[in-house]
Amino acid sequence: MLEQMRNALTGLLRIKMLAPLIMTVALIGIFQYLSPHLLSARNLRSIVELLPELGLITIAVSILIVSGEFDLSVGAVLALSPLIGVRLMQVNVPPWIAIVLALGCCAAIGAIQGGICLRWRIPSFIVTLAGLMVWRGVVLVTTRGFPLSMPAEASGVVAALSQRVGMFRIGFFYFIAFTLVLWLMLERTRFGNWVFAVGGNEATAHIRGVNPRRVKMMCFVLCSVLAGFAGLVQASRLGVALATAGSQYELMAIAGAVIGGVSLAGGKGTIIGAAIGAFVIQLIQNGLILARVPGYWFQFFVGVVIVVAVVVGQLGERMKAKWAR
Amino acid sequence: MVDNSLVRMEGITKLFGRVAALRDVDFEVARGEVVGLVGDNGAGKSTLIKILSGVYPPSAGKLFWQGSEVRLKSPRAAMRLGVETIHQTGALVEGMDVKRNVFLGRELTKSFLGLRLLDLHRMGKEALQVVSGIGLRLRSADVEVSTLSGGQRQSVAIASAIYHKQELLILDEPTNNMSVRESRKILEMTRNLRDEGISSILISHNLNDVYPVSDRIYVLRNGKVLGVWRQEETSVDALCEAVMSEE
Numbered sequence: 131m132l133e134q135m136r137n138a139l140t141g142l143l144r145i146k147m148l149a150p151l152i153m154t155v156a157l158i159g160i161f162q163y164l165s166p167h168l169l170s171a172r173n174l175r176s177i178v179e180l181l182p183e184l185g186l187i188t189i190a191v192s193i194l195i196v197s198g199e200f201d202l203s204v205g206a207v208l209a210l211s212p213l214i215g216v217r218l219m220q221v222n223v224p225p226w227i228a229i230v231l232a233l234g235c236c237a238a239i240g241a242i243q244g245g246i247c248l249r250w251r252i253p254s255f256i257v258t259l260a261g262l263m264v265w266r267g268v269v270l271v272t273t274r275g276f277p278l279s280m281p282a283e284a285s286g287v288v289a290a291l292s293q294r295v296g297m298f299r300i301g302f303f304y305f306i307a308f309t310l311v312l313w314l315m316l317e318r319t320r321f322g323n324w325v326f327a328v329g330g331n332e333a334t335a336h337i338r339g340v341n342p343r344r345v346k347m348m349c350f351v352l353c354s355v356l357a358g359f360a361g362l363v364q365a366s367r368l369g370v371a372l373a374t375a376g377s378q379y380e381l382m383a384i385a386g387a388v389i390g391g392v393s394l395a396g397g398k399g400t401i402i403g404a405a406i407g408a409f410v411i412q413l414i415q416n417g418l419i420l421a422r423v424p425g426y427w428f429q430f431f432v433g434v435v436i437v438v439a440v441v442v443g444q445l446g447e448r449m450k451a452k453w454a455r
Numbered sequence: 456m457v458d459n460s461l462v463r464m465e466g467i468t469k470l471f472g473r474v475a476a477l478r479d480v481d482f483e484v485a486r487g488e489v490v491g492l493v494g495d496n497g498a499g500k501s502t503l504i505k506i507l508s509g510v511y512p513p514s515a516g517k518l519f520w521q522g523s524e525v526r527l528k529s530p531r532a533a534m535r536l537g538v539e540t541i542h543q544t545g546a547l548v549e550g551m552d553v554k555r556n557v558f559l560g561r562e563l564t565k566s567f568l569g570l571r572l573l574d575l576h577r578m579g580k581e582a583l584q585v586v587s588g589i590g591l592r593l594r595s596a597d598v599e600v601s602t603l604s605g606g607q608r609q610s611v612a613i614a615s616a617i618y619h620k621q622e623l624l625i626l627d628e629p630t631n632n633m634s635v636r637e638s639r640k641i642l643e644m645t646r647n648l649r650d651e652g653i654s655s656i657l658i659s660h661n662l663n664d665v666y667p668v669s670d671r672i673y674v675l676r677n678g679k680v681l682g683v684w685r686q687e688e689t690s691v692d693a694l695c696e697a698v699m700s701e702e
Contacts, residue, residue, distance in 0.1 A: 318572045320562045323551075327559055330548040337510060337542055339531040339560035397550045450599075 147403035149443040150390045153435065154410055161417030168420055175297055177409075177416045182301035183208070183364045185408040187379050188386035189312055190356035192404035195387055196316065197349040198329035198396030199254040203243065203261030204357040204383060208376030209269045211236050211358030212365030215287075216278045225284040229362060236358030237351050239265065244350030248343045254350075262380060269373050277370040291366035301363040305405070308356065313401040325349060330397030385432055386411050389439040410435060459486045460522065461623060461654050462507065462538075467516035469502050469678075476502040477678045480516070484623065484654050489645050491669030491686075492658045495698055498675040500658045501543060504625055507656075508540035509533030531560070537622035541629060543658075546612035547600045554582040554596035557615040586614040590640045605632030613641060617648065624648060624655045630664050642668045662698070666691045674698055 162168045187204050194201050211232045218228035243261050247254045280288055293300050316322035327335040328342045335342050357376075365371040384394075390407025392399030414431050462484050469477040477499045484490050494500050505511045507518070509527035518525055520536055527533045533540070547556045555562075558578050565574040579596040586593055591610040600608060609632055616624055626645070630638040645655045645668050659665045665672060666686065674681040674697045681697055 314570075314572070318575075320564065320571070320573065323555055323559065323562050323573065326551055326555070327548045330550040331545060334545045334548050335559070337508070337530045337540070337545070339529075339534050341529070341531070397548065 147391060147400050147406060149439060149446055150403050150406040150410065152442065153389065153439055154406055154413070157410060157413055157417065157435070161413065161421060164417070165420035165422075168417060171297070173416065173420065177412050178298055178302050179367075181409060181412050182299070182305035183360045183367075183376075184379060184382055184386065184411065185305045185405055186308060186356050186360035186363070187376075187383040188390070188408035189309055189401050189404050190353040190360075191380075191383040192387040192390070192392045192399055192401060193312060193316065193325065194254075194349045194353045195384070195392050195394060196329045196396060196399045197325045197346050198332060199244075199247065199346055199349065200258055200384075201240075201243070201254065201261075201350070201353045201357075202258040202380045203239070203265055204353065205376035205379035206262050206265035206269065207236055207239055207354050207357040208361035208364065208379060209371070209373060210239075210265045211361035212280075212371035212375075213269055213273065213278060213373075215362060216280060216284075216365070216371050217272075219281050219284055225281075225287045228284075229287055232362065233355055233358050236354045240351035240354030241347065243354070244347045247350070248346060273371075273373045275373045277372050279370050280365060287362075288366040288369070291363050299367065301367065304359075304363065309401055309405045316401055321345070321348070326397055328396075382411055382432075383408075385436055388436055391439070391443050407439075460484075460519070461486045461488075462521075463519040464503075464507065465517045465519070467503065467506060467513045467518075469499075469506060469511060470514045475678055477506075477513075480675075480678070480680050482507075482673065482680070484656060486622075487649050487652045487654060488670045489649050489655045489657060489668055491665035491672035492656055492675065493660065493662060493665055493672060493694065493698060494675035494681075495660065497677075499678040500675055501627060502678075503675070504540065504542075504627055504656070504658060507533070508538055508542075508625060534560075534619075534621070538625065539616045539619055539621035539623065540625040541612045541616050541627060543627040543631065546615075547608055549601040550599065552597050552599050553586070553593065553603075553611055554578040556600055556611060557582040557585065557596075557618060559615070561619060581618070582614070585618045586611055589614055589617070589644055590637065606634055606637045609633055610637065610641075613644070617644070620653070622653060624653060625658070626655060627658045628660070629657070630659065630661065638664060662691050662694050666694065676700075 158168065167173050187208065191201055191204055214235050215228045215232035218231055219225055243257050246252060247257045291301065295303060316325060324335065324340045324345045327340055328345045332342045361375065364375055386407035387399065387404045388394065389410050390403035392404055411432060414435060415428055418425065418427055418431060460483055464480065464482040467477055467480040468475065480503060482503065492500050506513045509530045509532050518527065525536065548559065554575065563574045563578050564571045582596040583593060589610055591607055600611065603611065609629065613629060629641050633641065642664060645657060648655060657665050657669060669686050671683055671685055672689065672694060673683045674694060
């Protein structure tokens with residue numbers, strides 16, 4: 131009997147996103163208590179409306195963090211990608227091609243940043259911090275801070291990236307689809323196993339025949355492309371490419387990843403956990419508004435939740451280690 | 456020269472900056488032979504092994520595999536040739552579970568809707584089988600390596616190497632962190648593998664481990680080969696004296 135309970139508990143703890151799930155349920159309970167509107171269909175829709183952009187960035191950054199690197203430039207890339215798309219459309223490049231080229235530029239940005247980090251062994255924190263400033267600078271210089279409207283001929287692209295499907299915008303489904311695909315990639319493919327190994331111990335991965343540079347490079351490129359895609363989704367939803375789009379998303383994405391159980395040391399974390407982490411951040415933002423708490427408290431609460439999430443995660447790990455033997 | 460040479464290293468030199476870790480080393484292993492490699496700390500044992508397993512390129516010298524010259528550009532290239540190495544440290548990723556470690560870099564996959572996905576079930580089953588083959592009882596292959604003891608970790612590392620049944624198995628200080636019983640099991644295993652035609656290189660500073668199971672024993676000192684002896688022509692005491700001798 132005792133043995134069975136122990137096995138059941140270890141099994142439960144082995145569910146890697148347990149901590150973020152508990153956190154989400156607790157927050158929903160608190161906010162629902164503070165305001166009965168939280169779980170209304172209308173409110174859920176407004177949470178989900180904003181989720182895909184931060185969510186896509188969070189899962190993108192999470193993969194990179196699991197591989198042992200960072201990307202602080204995602205917010206700036208989010209702003210740059212629709213800008214490139216719109217500018218290309220303005221010079222009569224067909225909208226779909228403009229979008230593909232914009233994503234191609236994002237891939238190049240990821241490759242450049244990753245290349246600098248890996249070639250000269252510079253911490254990605256530094257390189258992508260520089261990237262954050264450079265790409266945001268490019269956006270500000272070329273737009274002088276003014277928003278750029280999505281041109282009329284881009285209506286097909288705009289619809290494909292932001293139309294409503296039933297109760298939600300299509301962006302939400304993209305977010306769910308990417309979450310599932312990346313989860314599958316990380317947990318169930320050889321490449322995913324290499325990402326965990328490289329992030330957990332790069333030297334070991336290397337002597338066991340994995341090429342750490344190639345694995346990390348793929349993660350850098352993937353991260354930038356997803357950030358660019360999130361930017362296109364956002365610009366399509368708003369109808370304009372904003373020069374300030376995605377400001378502070380780099381930090382919110384890291385916050386979401388950490389709340390979702392991704393270890394900043396690398397080698398640990400799940401994509402579904404990270405997606406839940408992004409949801410938790412949206413939930414805090416929304417719940418505070420409903421509870422009529424001044425918006426200034428938002429960052430304060432995200433900070434508290436980060437600490438609680440990490441402590442709960444640590445306790446879970448320790449219990450698991452104790453019972454696993 | 457030995458008959459039926461599997462691997463031969465000629466005139467290997469390795470410089471780290473201006474420090475020579477190895478100087479003009481000749482080293483050879485025959486098919487189905489267990490070779491001991493002993494020497495004090497800093498004698499160059501691990502460096503020699505890292506060259507043979509593709510981690511470092513040599514600064515000078517040649518490497519022959521079954522008689523033809525080869526260049527090992529990466530650990531993967533060495534594995535493809537048939538060299539399997541268990542390094543002294545960092546053979547496993549601690550945050551990953553046993554099955555993912557055993558199959559790291561050579562994961563088993565199955566086809567699912569046209570996608571090649573990990574076959575975690577088979578990886579778990581075969582990992583448990585191979586670790587129990589060298590005497591390690593585990594509740595499941597899903598346990599994280601960080602929760603295992605030093606000896607258990609070493610067993611998992613060795614298990615992952617023997618699973619892949621390569622032609623040359625290199626064991627760098629395999630009995631570190633191991634109990635006497637565990638060590639004996641590992642050393643016996645090298646004898647059994649030899650009977651199957653698999654060669655081993657056994658690196659240790661414990662002569663009592665190396666001597667009984669090795670066919671030939673190399674002694675390294677200060678990056679040079681001090682000598683090589685057939686097991687039956689020498690003794691633990693004589694080897695010990697060679698390792699300790701002053702230049």
